[in-house]
Amino acid sequence: MEQIDSVTKLIAIYKKLPGIGSKTAERLAYATLSFSDEEIEEFVSSLKYVNEHVHSCPKCGMxxxxxxxxxxxxxxxxxxxxxxxxxxxxxxxxxxxxxxxxxxxxxxxxxxxxxxxxxxxxxxxxxxxxxxxxxxxxxxxxxxxxxxxxxxxxxxxxxxxxxxxxxxxxxxxxxxxxxxxxxxxxxxxxxxxxxxxxxxxx
Ligand SMILES: [Zn+2]
Structure with missing residues (x-):
């Protein structure tokens, strides 16, 4: 049997990160599945936070x-x-x-x-x-x-x-x-x- 769709999607996202191959992406995806509700909430909100707030300094580029x-x-x-x-x-x-x-x-x-x-x-x-x-x-x-x-x-x-x-x-x-x-x-x-x-x- 093949991987279920929702997990396949999650693996594909982890694979976008530098240095992450298929095996590691799969391990990370399964580790995420064992997160508690609080951990998932923290994970999602920190992703949203950096997406909304982190930007490059217009002067130095940091x-x-x-x-x-x-x-x-x-x-x-x-x-x-x-x-x-x-x-x-x-x-x-x-x-x-x-x-x-x-x-x-x-x-x-x-x-x-x-x-x-x-x-x-x-x-x-x-x-x-x-x-x-x-x-x-x-x-x-x-x-x-x-x-x-x-x-x-x-x-x-x-x-x-x-x-x-x-x-x-x-x-x-x-x-x-x-x-x-x-x-x-x-x-x-x-x-x-x-x-x-x-x-x-x-
Ligand atoms: Zn600066």
């Missing part, structure tokens, strides 16, 4: 659930340094080191000729607008050292070179092809401390 951004609206953060990342979730990787007190900017994507992603698919105009205001003295590029990440970094370097701003990149302490998500805090901290000037280094 995911927030309030009107104020804990980074952009914090007057103690150094406005002259901007760390540029691909993905919003990587902000926490840097925050955990407690060694960075500047601001952030999330591009939202990498350029990728193979996947058909060009300049219109990243927040390059917002970044240009921000840098053109003149407050920022250093832009640190923290794109992953994947092929697409490298391409994105050199594109941003080219675009921002018309402004009087220092452009640096994370030091090569990071493994080649590493997704920043999987790099430990100490490596991130070292890579940040030993950052290289892109005008000399590249």
């Amino acid at each position: 995911k927030i659930d309030t009107d104020k951004c804990p980074i952009c609206d914090d007057p103690t953060r150094d406005e002259s340094t901007l760390l540029v990342l691909i993905d919003a979730k990587n902000i926490l990787t840097f925050e955990k080191t407690n060694k960075y007190n500047g601001k952030y900017f999330v591009l939202g994507n990498t350029l990728s000729p193979l996947k058909g992603r060009g300049p219109d698919d990243i927040r390059i105009n917002e970044l240009k607008d921000l840098v053109s205001k003149g407050t920022i003295k250093e832009v640190i590029l923290a794109c992953s050292s994947t092929l697409d990440g490298e391409l994105t970094a050199s594109y941003i370097h080219k675009i921002l070179s018309e402004f009087p701003v220092k452009i640096t990149r994370l030091a090569y302490g990071l493994p080649i092809g590493a997704d920043l998500e999987y790099v430990d805090e100490l490596t991130i901290e070292r890579s940040l401390r030993g950052r290289l000037d892109m005008k000399e280094g590249d």
